[in-house]
Amino acid sequence: MTPPSMLRMAEKRKRQDEENNHSESPNHKRRRVVQNGGSYGATRDVYDHPSSPDGESSSPSRARSLSSSGKRRQRAKPTFSQSQSTSKGKGKEPEKPPPLMNRFFSRLFSSQPASSKAAPPNPFSSQPPLSNASSSKATSSQPSLSRASSSKVPPLQPSLSRASFSDAPPARASSSETSSSQASSSEASSSQASPSQPSLPNASTSQASPLEPLSVKVSPSKAASSQAPALKVPPSNPSSSRPPPTNVGASSSRTRIFTPEETERITVAVETYRDKHNMTQREVNDLIQKGLGVGRTVVDTELKKFWSLVTATCSGKPRQKVIDFCRMRFHNFKARGGHWTPEEEEQLAQLVAQGGTKWAKWSLVMNRHPRDLRDRYRNYIICGSNRASDRWAPEEEEMFKMHVHEALEALEREKAAKPDNSFYDRPLDQLIDWQEISRRLGRTRSRLQCMSKWKKLQRRAEST
DNA sequence: TTCTCTCGTTCGCCGTTGTT
DNA sequence: AACAACGGCGAACGAGAGAA
Incomplete structure (x- = not known):
């Protein structure tokens, strides 16, 4: 099955879900737009967690979004955190x-x-x-x-x-x-x-x-050592240190560091590797995430081969960029963007309190993407x-x-x-x-x- | 109806730190 | 030295609520 067809399947399922859940949160709607670019992580329920289809991976989020929306409509009420x-x-x-x-x-x-x-x-x-x-x-x-x-x-x-x-x-x-x-x-x-x-x-x-x-x-x-600081090239916009967006005016105006062509090449490379090694997408996702929380350097020879294959598809991009890109998109974590439940927040707070900010480690415990954990905590x-x-x-x-x-x-x-x-x-x-x-x-x-x-x-x- | 404020969420970019 | 993970900043987006 090709990724586009799988994505369409996922979209179809989500639409069906929407029909049954008219109260989907706005963020879910927006995320769907964003995820149209193609994310195995976003469409993980196509690949992963057969025992926990939408009902488990998405429904809690929707349930949460219900309460969340209700909360936000009542501004005078305590916030989520305050309500704890x-x-x-x-x-x-x-x-x-x-x-x-x-x-x-x-x-x-x-x-x-x-x-x-x-x-x-x-x-x-x-x-x-x-x-x-x-x-x-x-x-x-x-x-x-x-x-x-x-x-x-x-x-x-x-x-x-x-x-x-x-x-x-x-x-x-x-x-x-x-x-x-x-x-x-x-x-x-x-x-x-x-x-x-x-x-x-x-x-x-x-x-x-x-x-x-x-x-x-x-x-x-x-x-x-600060005598001669290394400076980045000033962006065209003098009021900002950030480079101008590369796709201003696009439907999704967020800067894309990977073009659709590059994304497609990466996807093909991943799928090629998956098929060649007779792996499931879930297994490939795990491979891509390998190393997170298990050590800081990839020593797995096979994994190095994998990354060499994938990064070769974007020769103009730094290797680490490609890896980061893949890890954001190919994963088996809980669908990104799901609302946080009080229980999850408390669990994360406890984990951090007990063991510090080991996001990769806690991601395995909470089945959340490390960056999600990091952002939720700090924000x-x-x-x-x-x-x-x-x-x-x-x-x-x-x-x-x-x-x-x-x-x-x-x-x-x-x-x-x-x-x-x-x-x-x-x-x-x-x-x-x-x-x-x-x-x-x-x-x-x-x-x-x-x-x-x-x-x-x-x-x-x-x-x- | 329009505008403003605020929200929740995502993620690109860059720098630092730790490991090999 | 190279690599990988982490830390931090902040822009972007769509949306709801309420004021104008």
């Missing part, structure tokens, strides 16, 4: 293990040295009873409010800061420059501060850091029950702007101190560590929320 009060309690921010690399911005907030990797606390573990979003926000804002009132830093006008630096050519941080942040990560200091009582710290704990002096530390070795679970999803309160917004303003000021000082360092040529707000801002807000907002909020504030300021 019975099982999670008041969430202390489940600080991630100290990112060994971090944007150097992190250290602007902290003078504490980075600790070694440690398992972050479980945000779902026993914690004080959950308060609602507004109360958690109020709690988290108190220390900073006092700071705000005493601070000489006025509320930031987003457009101002941006305008101040936006004419500088963007330049990506060199590895040496960014790695200098390892000297001190606030995430590190946070997790280091309370490794033995992961469940107790709360927003107020994380708020203590705003009162710390803004200091900058650069390890000598890193500083020395949502890390906030635990603190995260609010309602509109930003004015005072919360001011607090947010104050933190961003502080960060930009620190960046300005850094830039002034290193005028020759092209790392600072890009708009400074592009150097902001939103994870850190989120932490400073007491995890009442995720990094994505913070990032999005900043952009909205900018748009708002620019339109007025």
